[in-house]
Amino acid sequence: EADIYQTPRYLVIGTGKKITLECSQTMGHDKMYWYQQDPGMELHLIHYSYGVNSTEKGDLSSESTVSRIRTEHFPLTLESARPSHTSQYLCASTGTETYEQYFGPGTRLTVT
């Protein structure tokens, strides 16, 4: 059972607003990830972190930024939301000793 949480679950926001998507896990996992997925499409890795104060960009270029100040927390921020950012954002984490990757429930973002 994975203990990884994302808030909000759904967000509808206007163009130009700043938003932060929250992701937290209580498993003590050191590696955390953000994926973007459009309906019926494949997962795209946009950011990852393998520990506190380390972040890297993923395979898909994204205008979002992330931070990792605490092990359990990996928020994603969009400084100025655009309709092209409309998508589902999935957070995931993996432990050091195991390689199973667990996903949070996701945030469905709609930018109008």
Added chain:
Amino acid sequence: QKEVEQNSGPLSVPEGAIASLNCTYSDRGSQSFFWYRQYSGKSPELIMFIYSNGDKEDGRFTAQLNKASQYVSLLIRDSQPSDSATYLCAARGGDTGRRALTFGSGTRLQVQP
């Protein structure tokens, strides 16, 4: 060539039949492999993982790995309509493991009642 390849489907099987989902990977250094189930609009859920050549069984699910052929499969016995979902195959590369898993694009399974 994608690093992890799956047939997009849909794969349609009757209720009670065996569904066979296949996946190939290109990185020979890949160490371990994962199968996820994703219902429409939901996040992926880990079903099984396999590290060694051969079969691994868990309930109605059997994962099969053949590293020489770079081939992974998932068998679902006694398929139920509730098994209808997209199944994602993922591989962990042979590096330090700092990177995320590499996912295939998924196979959509439809189990007909």
